[in-house]
Amino acid sequence: MTKMAEAPKAARNPFCTELIGAQAPELQFSPYRVFTREQWARLRADTPMTLEADELEELSGLLDELSVEEVETIYLPLSRLLNLYVAAAQKLHSVTSTFLGRTDCRVPFIIGVAGSVAVGKSTTARVLKALLARWPDHPKVDLVTTDGFLLPNRELDARGLMDRKGFPESFDTARLINFLADVKSGKGELEAPVYSHFHYDIMAGQRTLIQRPDILIVEGLNVLQPATFERGSVSEPFVSDFIDFSIFIDADPELIQTWYVERFMRLRSTAFRDPAAFFHRYVTLTHDNAVARALDIWRNINLKNLVENILPTRPRARLILRKGEDHRVSTVALRKV
Ligand SMILES: Nc1ncnc2c1ncn2[C@@H]1O[C@H](COP(=O)(O)OP(=O)(O)OP(=O)(O)O)[C@@H](O)[C@H]1O
Numbered sequence: 001m002t003k004m005a006e007a008p009k010a011a012r013n014p015f016c017t018e019l020i021g022a023q024a025p026e027l028q029f030s031p032y033r034v035f036t037r038e039q040w041a042r043l044r045a046d047t048p049m050t051l052e053a054d055e056l057e058e059l060s061g062l063l064d065e066l067s068v069e070e071v072e073t074i075y076l077p078l079s080r081l082l083n084l085y086v087a088a089a090q091k092l093h094s095v096t097s098t099f100l101g102r103t104d105c106r107v108p109f110i111i112g113v114a115g116s117v118a119v120g121k122s123t124t125a126r127v128l129k130a131l132l133a134r135w136p137d138h139p140k141v142d143l144v145t146t147d148g149f150l151l152p153n154r155e156l157d158a159r160g161l162m163d164r165k166g167f168p169e170s171f172d173t174a175r176l177i178n179f180l181a182d183v184k185s186g187k188g189e190l191e192a193p194v195y196s197h198f199h200y201d202i203m204a205g206q207r208t209l210i211q212r213p214d215i216l217i218v219e220g221l222n223v224l225q226p227a228t229f230e231r232g233s234v235s236e237p238f239v240s241d242f243i244d245f246s247i248f249i250d251a252d253p254e255l256i257q258t259w260y261v262e263r264f265m266r267l268r269s270t271a272f273r274d275p276a277a278f279f280h281r282y283v284t285l286t287h288d289n290a291v292a293r294a295l296d297i298w299r300n301i302n303l304k305n306l307v308e309n310i311l312p313t314r315p316r317a318r319l320i321l322r323k324g325e326d327h328r329v330s331t332v333a334l335r336k337v
């Protein structure tokens, strides 16, 4: 009997398998097309996408953190892709309106930005807001963070959840879903609750006003998380049901830990100096004790949340930005399906 030739082992793409984590390493199929930094940069195509001096000026607050090269290589092509998606969604909406014989107003396109605490979600969201608004049709872009939908400290305390801030049970998810449903139903003026990192609490009475944006960027730990089901209950919508394009910011947890500690130490020598700051008490710690405290919070709260609740949502993202040292994006993975 002739022995069947052994099928050649598929060339493994370690990046793809890493991205889809839970799946077997020998799996050949990845739902993502993965681009190196150089390949991605080329997707700026021939669109005139260099930043002019006045635009750099506008972005200057962000450029303390981001280099111009990073913006041009990674975030400009991304803003081009998003702009194409927005235009396509608007066309689709208008086709549906024609079919229904209605003249509905435009519905905001919602972009979700997910990832760990301190991975750079809010920085990415702010740079995307600035870049998207400079496209020729100058869309109105608003930004909300799901931190505003955390339960207030008083409530977290009453439920014994002060060490679970950022975990699914620490959010008023129903309120967030109702808010997104209102945005998608085209309501004129909406208010989102506000969280302050300085006060480490929800700011009672403060609101972010959302007024008919063309694009709403929703940034937070939980934008790709499933609803929590009670056994036998009617299925609730997911936050992600309202999101048209989702981005997951990804990095090695060891690196994110260094970003978390660096930010903590920077805040300790700036904002936390103010006696009104929730973390003012850390100012009097020695340098080494402050680092130890930051590491303790990272390991016991934020890393746990990353592993248990945030990383498992990564394979649901439309696009994954993988960062290396210095927040430099090393690869971009875009969903094919
Ligand atoms: N692209 C970037 N280049 C350089 N530094 C960055 C970049 N993105 C974020 N950072 C820095 O990393 C730290 C974390 O970023 P940021 O506050 O945006 O994270 P986050 O994911 O929104 O965190 P949180 O969930 O705690 O609000 C900050 O100190 C920020 O200045």
Ligand SMILES: CC(C)(CO)[C@@H](O)C(=O)NCCC(=O)O
Pocket (backbone or CB within 6 Å): 117, 147, 165, 166, 167, 221, 297, 301, 302
């Ligand atoms: C508010 C969140 C949950 C997300 O931004 C985070 O910054 C946070 O406060 N986490 C709890 C542990 C900590 O203090 O870092």
